[in-house]
Amino acid sequence: MKKILRVEMSNLSVRWEEAPPAYEKFGGRSLIAKIMQEEVPPHCHPLGSKNKLIFAPGLLGGTNISSSGRISIGGKSPLTGTIKESNGGGTTGAKLARLGLKAVVIEGKPAEPGCYVLKISAAGAEVVSAPELKGMGVYETARKLGDRFGARVGMALIGPAGENLLAAAGIANLDQDGNPSRYCGRGGLGAVMGAKGIKAVVVDDRGTANLPAADSAKMKSTLQEYNNMFKSPAVEAYTRYGTSAMVAHTNALGCLPTRSFTRGRFWGAEKISGETMYNLILTRGGAGRTTHSCMPGCLIRCSNVFPDEKGEVAVSPLEYETIGMFGANLEIDDLDTIARCNYLCNDLGLDTIETAVAIGLAMQAGVLPFGDRAGVLNLLPAIGRGTTVLGRVLGQGAAVTGRVLGVTNIPAVKGQALPAYDPRSLKGIGVTYATSPMGADHTAGPTARAKVDHLNPQGQVELSRRVQLNSAIYDNLGLCLFVTAAVGARPQILADLLNARYGWQWGVEDLFELSKKTILMEREFNRRAGFTPAHDRLPEFFCTEPLPETNSVFDVPQEEVEDCHNF
């Protein structure tokens, strides 16, 4: 992993560079922060030629370490105006790493709008015109490109939403079965890709092998220890229910966003719970799978294949955030509808979180009733394809939707919608939402599983700080955050893996130092883009309007919140 591939879209040229030595110890999210800070003018228009779209595997990418293949994609976000890194599973990260790439940096903009595929292989890279893909759904695009470039290639691709420059547009990655459903969903990076005229990045790693370890004996013994750690009840719960186990948990805590963030518990929670889904998958059989892995060799296998009534694939995977936001938040108590919404979002190239929160606000404004399954299903294509003005409004995300439709209680921070945890009943994640350099992100520092009183404002800043730094470690290494369930008690194992891989001598403190550096680089980019501590706060209504179930407001003192990244 010593190369950087630069793609200049103004003349469709590519250039391979040696990565500067200064980049050696940066990967994934941290490398994106570094490149962004050095190369992208913080005030640039996110959809203009000065923004860059960066793909960076993590430091452990391209190895045979379980769950190490996540891909970080970054740029300046059209949703938030901040720096953005969004990472996803699937095969893109590992394949880029195996090709020796630390990063792919897509720059400039085509002189005329076009539809291009960036093809990367061991033989080289090229930008190929592919007008026939214009406006095509993600699933069909993936099939067509698979036919053309081979079934084993990796892909990162966008749907019509990204082509339409919608701020709710994400970037899909193929899983190991060629299914384009592993989303770098948040922050509207699909629109950045669309603005650059790129429909898909195809990664053909034929002829490559897993990357070698600097100390292969050490890697072998460390891996053995690492793999053993996955035999834990916490990992087993992920394998069995995946993320959907969270439905019952957040509902019990009273922090499951319901009826557009006006309630914290959903009357229909049981009908959309992880247990219900698990049993339904087993009952329906067919293509359904209660467990599934998005990347080869994963020992967690938190993913699933959700079948329809005939046993055919409805969507894969079906996960907590989507269930929470299309389910409880819209008062839809039906997994089949939620699965169909998920499939449509995937196909259109929409972030399910941003889209569902926006629809919730439209329901609050009376555009359609809560629980209106058919209404939501009808609405989604208009959003992703931008065929109606309402669709375009919703496609620009929750903050724009609320403003246009006259809803003043907008659950968004720095312009990005809150995921499926109401911060009034889960105060630690509220601190994460408020302070994350990317706007409200759950993966930036989740606290729902922490053994604390989630209603007590005390200690939440410290908790959020710790999980934010922890999350950044995973984002830097390209590891799935769920690996925490296995190795959380002994993070030194992660340093050991790096040491075996690169011949370094890192301890846990080095991992955390890189996390701090990452967050501080991101904050510095934001500062120069015009963000201040005044933006590190939740919307007013979370602090003034109690959630009925817990009668709680978000009351972590703002001066403590603003101190969160004062490392």
Next chain:
Amino acid sequence: MKKILRVEMSNLSVRWEEAPPAYEKFGGRSLIAKIMQEEVPPHCHPLGSKNKLIFAPGLLGGTNISSSGRISIGGKSPLTGTIKESNGGGTTGAKLARLGLKAVVIEGKPAEPGCYVLKISAAGAEVVSAPELKGMGVYETARKLGDRFGARVGMALIGPAGENLLAAAGIANLDQDGNPSRYCGRGGLGAVMGAKGIKAVVVDDRGTANLPAADSAKMKSTLQEYNNMFKSPAVEAYTRYGTSAMVAHTNALGCLPTRSFTRGRFWGAEKISGETMYNLILTRGGAGRTTHSCMPGCLIRCSNVFPDEKGEVAVSPLEYETIGMFGANLEIDDLDTIARCNYLCNDLGLDTIETAVAIGLAMQAGVLPFGDRAGVLNLLPAIGRGTTVLGRVLGQGAAVTGRVLGVTNIPAVKGQALPAYDPRSLKGIGVTYATSPMGADHTAGPTARAKVDHLNPQGQVELSRRVQLNSAIYDNLGLCLFVTAAVGARPQILADLLNARYGWQWGVEDLFELSKKTILMEREFNRRAGFTPAHDRLPEFFCTEPLPETNSVFDVPQEEVEDCHNF
């Protein structure tokens, strides 16, 4: 002028207070800045209960000094998120001042949505429920309230746009003929008034008199000198053509925004010029007036009454900004259509600048063709009444419109649309747009009449600084900015008027000191609300895409721009 009237909308109560001694030397814009800084949390939601809507006459308000009756209205802007002061002519300012009021501060929010009239007279003030006015146009509302409260009352009122919480909503003031067309248009203050449930503020000053001077002999002699200054060719030009003389001037400079800020000269400029309008008014006769004054005793009389083909009033006044933005910017070369648009905006309660720029972006996005007169006339009611989603989008202003419709070249600063001067060919006002604490405002510091090379980037920051400070003097005194045409060469006369009125010993430097203090208080509010020098810049495209007519970009160095308020 020693009282402050506080109106608490949560319980519909009113309270008269003595103005604190510290407020003595603040009036109009500066008093709004002071109250905002002391009382309004900078992060509050502009449409929430913590924002305040403040009415403040200028320091010379309520006297018999020509053009001294402007009303400053302020609050936190729902359009920009910054502090906002918007001032207008008519009779509101003088009447409030004659009632002894330095300010009216409207606080809180009704528990339930309602439609109220705030009635202020020498006998007291009260909040009266007036549900029958809900959704009513501005002209009919003014007539109904005139019937109820008397033909001589003053009013500040909103239309459906403000009630619908649209960020393009302004606040209309009656002129001396009872015509509700003197707009505090910018910044969406109409929506703040709407959020507070106030349809109209009725000001009955019966039983009051012009405010006395501390030194009446000095006032008499100073006034004589002041009045003499109005006998100048510059004032005569205002009297003859009003602001519309600007059409020919900006068209010649190549800074008349045309076809949604893609050109700087309009092929149809002559058909919408001040000369054409002047001749048309004379030809049509009837109710038409080439000159007219919005407040009693004005010696400039820049206003007009534009008649339709039958000689009946089409709209009054018809002014440059509206002609430029609904005319050249939309490629409509027809004063009758522009007048009709103006009337509709007035009636609906819409800022003509924000609305027309938003429509221009919709035209750029292909929603309707440039020059589509009928299309624009059809669109306006949907905007003001928020009856379609497209209408609501446009009603939220240009920045939201561009984003929703996928136009990336959005002519707005801090979320507020640019008025009718393209900053690529008029660089001084570009500095004003970039740095004004209120977003792009022409009145904050106009430079079109300055005798400089408007294409030369050098010296523009100094020029803008000077005119921004000068404008603030007028905004603080409640004087019309056009008084500059009379007294510009001898600003000491303004200090003399203040000295005669209050018994002070001010010189010109004191006027400028108050201006500096005003701008710095505004900037401090903004800073605490999250604004930084990063927001003091024009949109990227003005700096990279030359305007064809002058082949010029905005190239005043950004570090100089950011230094503008470094007094």
